[in-house]
Structures are given as structure tokens and as C-alpha cells.
Amino acid sequence: EVFRACRSRRGDNGRDDRKFLEAMHYFTVHNISWRALPAEFGAWNSVWKRFWRLRQAGVFELFFETLASLSRTAHLVQMFDSTVVRAHVSAAGAKGGSRARPSADRGVASPPRSTSRAISTASRSPST
Known part of the structure; x- marks a missing residue:
């Protein structure tokens, strides 16, 4: 009876409450x-709309x-909302293990600079 009270006024009303519950x-x-x-179970959108109305x-x-x-004993029962429970990093599908970073490799392979960065940027002409 509760389900019937929330049905749409137009269109094909959900005929099978058991299918909806399933x-x-x-x-x-x-x-x-x-x-x-x-x-x-029928069209997913129909099931969702019925759930939304309820x-x-x-x-x-x-x-x-x-x-x-x-x-x-209802006061003894607790429910957790999954939006506040933090998952482990690996649960998000992140790859495990260490891997070489390209920037670290590039820094090791590059030759040393002859002048410091501060001097090279200070001596630039405004036209460049």
C-alpha cells in the first residue's frame, strides 16, 4: 500500500511490487x-524513478x-555510511611498487651548469 501511494500519475505504473523490491x-x-x-527487473530508469519518489x-x-x-535492542545497532569510511590507497586502483621518475633520471644524466640560474636569468635582455 505504501508503494502505491508514491506511484506516478501518468505512464505505466509499476505493477509488480515484488519485482521492485527484488x-x-x-x-x-x-x-x-x-x-x-x-x-x-524492467527498465532501470523506471526502477530508479520509483525509488526516488519513495x-x-x-x-x-x-x-x-x-x-x-x-x-x-535497536539502540545497540549502528550503521556506517561508506562516504565517511576511508579506503586503502590500493582500493582506488593505484599501481603498487616503486618506479623510476623521469625527472629524477633526467637530473642524473644532465651535465652540470656552468653558471647559476640566478645569474643566467638576471643577464637576459628584455627582447627575449
Whole structure:
């Protein structure tokens, strides 16, 4: 009944609430983008729009508040938002190991300067 209250007024309304819930479960368990939802759940955009309408209506917050009120141990449960948990550097796909830097190699191979940089820049003519 909650899902029906948030349906769009036009277009083809989502007929199968179970498929929608399965799509939500698949989305969260497999940690995929909306566009990667399998076709068996319908058009990804339709699933996303339905989720967005439910979120805007505050359905999920009400759902979790209701669940928490039914439990005597709800205050013991904590959830972590992944946006505040720092991942290890290697989790970002960075290459490991050391590698030679081109600038360091170039510095070793270049001949020493005969004059300092300050003198060479000070003696330049304004025409160059």
C-alpha cells in the first residue's frame, strides 16, 4: 500500500511490487549502478524513478523508524555510511611498487651548469 501511494500519475505504473523490491535488493547486494540492473527487473530508469519518489516521500525513513520502534535492542545497532569510511590507497586502483621518475633520471644524466640560474636569468635582455 505504501508503494502505491508514491506511484506516478501518468505512464505505466509499476505493477509488480515484488519485482521492485527484488531490484532494490539486487542493486544493494551487488553494489552496481542503476543502469546495470538486469532487464528482468524492467527498465532501470523506471526502477530508479520509483525509488526516488519513495525516498522523496520519506518512506524509507519511516520504515526504519518503525522497525526501530519494534525492537528493544535497536539502540545497540549502528550503521556506517561508506562516504565517511576511508579506503586503502590500493582500493582506488593505484599501481603498487616503486618506479623510476623521469625527472629524477633526467637530473642524473644532465651535465652540470656552468653558471647559476640566478645569474643566467638576471643577464637576459628584455627582447627575449
